[in-house]
Amino acid sequence: MMRTKLLVTSAFITIGALVGFSLRREATRLAIEDTSIWQSYDRYQEQGIQHLMVKHTEIQPLINKHLASGLLRSGLQGTSVQGRSINHLVAGKGKTKVLLWSQMHGDESTATMALFDIFNFLSAADENDSFRRLLMEKLELHFVPMINPDGAELWKRRNAMDIDINRDARALTTPEGRFLMKVADEIKPRFGFNLHDQNALHSVGSSSKPATISFLAPAYNHARDMNETRENAAKMIILMNRTLQKYLPDQVAKYNDAHEPRGFGDTFQKKGISTILIESGGYLNDPQKQYIRKLNFYVLLSALHAIAKEAYEQEDVERYYSIPENGRFLFNVVIRNAEIVKDSLRYRTSVGINHYTSLDATRKRLNYRGAIDELADMHDNYGYHDVDAASLLSVPGKVIAMKKDEWEKLSLKSEAALLRQGYLYIRFSDQRSPTGPVPNRLLNLINGSPLSLSIALYQNANFVLAARDGKPAYAVVNGFLIDLNKEKISSLPNTYGY
Ligand SMILES: [Zn+2]
The missing domain is CATH 3.40.630.10 (Zn peptidases)
Structure with missing residues (x-):
């Protein structure tokens, strides 16, 4: 009697264990x-x-x-x-x-x-x-x-x-x-x-x-x-x-x-x-x-x-x-073998650019400011965006004047066209332009003259890299590298008003 019951029970346990096992197997x-x-x-x-x-x-x-x-x-x-x-x-x-x-x-x-x-x-x-x-x-x-x-x-x-x-x-x-x-x-x-x-x-x-x-x-x-x-x-x-x-x-x-x-x-x-x-x-x-x-x-x-x-x-x-x-070997942008013009000096070295962020007034987005953080042999560094400028010349960005309402109506395509001609700044001809971050644009605004016309350590990163024939190949606007040979150029998170 005892023995039969034990057998029956163990049979149930076996079946239960088998069912449980297969369910568990499926999950595991x-x-x-x-x-x-x-x-x-x-x-x-x-x-x-x-x-x-x-x-x-x-x-x-x-x-x-x-x-x-x-x-x-x-x-x-x-x-x-x-x-x-x-x-x-x-x-x-x-x-x-x-x-x-x-x-x-x-x-x-x-x-x-x-x-x-x-x-x-x-x-x-x-x-x-x-x-x-x-x-x-x-x-x-x-x-x-x-x-x-x-x-x-x-x-x-x-x-x-x-x-x-x-x-x-x-x-x-x-x-x-x-x-x-x-x-x-x-x-x-x-x-x-x-x-x-x-x-x-x-x-x-x-x-x-x-x-x-x-x-x-x-x-x-x-x-x-x-x-x-x-x-x-x-x-x-x-x-x-x-x-x-x-x-x-x-x-x-x-x-x-x-x-x-x-x-x-x-x-x-x-x-x-x-x-x-x-x-x-x-x-x-x-x-x-x-x-x-x-x-x-x-x-x-x-x-x-x-x-x-x-x-x-x-x-x-x-x-x-x-x-x-x-x-810690990364920069936001690295430009290798860039031409630097400093006073009477002219030399080539690599440029490291980083983006600094700050909260904007709405507290819902970040503003960027691109600065030149390094001039050095950057053989052991890399950029998220990384180009060799050995065959390019460094050119200061040009300034174009227009009225405020013209600027307001300026399309992204027109801004890209100006960029391709080497313009990095717009100066309002009828009033002062705002200073600080300018969202969703390609060109900076400027009131005076650019603080730095060229590539300079710890300065804002705005310059043009042009081919020997003078045709702009890349623009760096507020620290963002823009390939001017690309067909479609997107707006930047923000440029800057100086
Ligand atoms: Zn943390």
């Missing part, structure tokens, strides 16, 4: 590469966020949408120095807790955009259901998007107390830092994702490739030792790097791992939270970082999937050390 076999998540990204992209300069007031209705739908639950409530809410949002009901926080530095918003895309992905219903179900069943996801809303408002790194929150993990002087620490201490996550942006001029090692994404498993001590906590973060990075290579070949690097005891990543690692720093850098022709946003979305989902499957465990931690380190 499905790596992110086997899904349509990358191809279907447009379906998940949050349309309420279209630009880098996302503000606290823009994310609140989106959060409310996901709270109302039941995807997200409200966790702890935080408040910034200036009284803006800091949201701790929870999704999923699994055992493994993961904490992701973004925009601790107010001017680093790429991952904030991606987190809202992830919310849309998690709340969708489509062919990727088994992937998202696995995340929601295995993980408890804790999100704190935009930890520094006061900094985001002014597009600045620090909070309203002018303290860098990522140097406040030990002193906890800022309410934003205290809040993040409280969330971490309360939920005790297994993994943490510390989501930042880095300067777009970081390169992958000494190569010409920008470090579009840089990772770090922060060190928990000055000796930069490895323990299990840090090792798991490093293993996750190996896996994420592999995922990214398909869409970002040779543009992934590793951030410097010098121990920073005031940093949140280092402090959380010390607490036993396997913490991964992700830095979003630059990518050619992606000033609004919308492609990098997609990369963030995708690689974060791949990481969450790997945690849900514990797939990181099989990685060989030694491979972490073979990811190249961040270098």
